[in-house]
Amino acid sequence: MNLTRLIFRNLWYYRKPYLAVMAGVAISTAVLTGALIVGDSVRFSLQQFTDIRLGKTRYAMQSNDRFFRQELAAEISAHAKLTCVAVLQVGGIAINSDKNLRINQVQIIGVDEQFGQFRDQPLPVPTEDEAIISRNTAIKLDLKPGDELLLRIQKPGKAPSNAPFVEEKTPSVSIRVRVAAVAGDDQLGRFSLKNNQTAPYNIFLQLKQISRLLELPGQANLLIVAEDGTHDQTAAKLDTILWKCWKPADAGLNLKALEPSTIPPREAGSHLSSRTLSGGGGVCHGRRIV
Secondary structure: OOHHHHHHHHHHHOHHHHHHHHHHHHHHHHHHHHHHHHHHHHHHHHHHHHHHHHOOEEEEEEOOOOOEEOHHHHHHHHHHOOOEEEEEEEEEEEEEOOOOEEEEEEEEEEEOHHHHHHOOOOOOOOOOOEEEEEHHHHHHHOOOOOOEEEEEEEOOOOOOOOOOOOOOOOOEEEEEEEEEEEEOHHHOOOOOOOOOOOOOOEEEEEHHHHHHHOOOOOEEOEEEEEOOOOOOOOHHHHHHHHHHHOOHHHHOOEEEEOOHHHOOHHHOOOOOOOEEEEEOOEEEEOOEEO
16 A cells, blocks of 8 residues: 555545534634625725715814814914814704704704815805705705704803803704705715714804804804825824914903002002903902902
8 A cells, every 4th residue: 555545545534524624714714704804894884984974174172162262273274284174063953843843953063164175075155044954954854955944052151061050041042044055975964073873963054153143253162173195293283283372262261451450459569460360250360269
């Protein structure tokens, strides 16, 4: 018996264990290959959702119920040589009175013409008393361009809602607008900073109009920065630029010089600066906070 015949007879005799091992290897390979394919598919899907939600947005600063100057975006743009846009974002209720339909939680976003730079197909800028709504909002409320829409916008206060001595009832303002257009996914219709695959109900208004309605002229609570394609800017660099452009007014503070006659007698000889720091509900005289 030669060596070749011995090998074949050995394989035939142990054919069942060998076949089981081969089947196990084949199944394991198929499972690993499928997992890699599914993982790449999920990663690609998540990347697509992120691009749909954010467009060209790379960095964002959200202050929620605190507000800063809209000019801060222009100052950061000038220093960083990037597109930085100020946005005013609040919650509200949308109502279609004609068909008795409503959405109790909508995202109302005040934008200007620069907001369109965050997408290759720009979002049209709404004019006075006009609104641009997302596609899912249009479907939910059965609206089309030219229809009227009633909005009840939550009116934020200058103090956080969880601060002491703040009114329990949240004031609101109502406005009736005309639907100018329906924004698709390729126009940032699903714009949101939340990592959620559920499409938000977005309603875009003119930034100046919503600022005036909420009695927050020239104020915003969201900064978004577009990518420049070079990735030279980092969060640390932008943070440094932010502090260079930051002013007391961005924190709701107002500095006023005191007249000599208004300085308290016991503070008249103090070496501290005779300035009044007001904002956030308090006034600072020298070393005393009232």
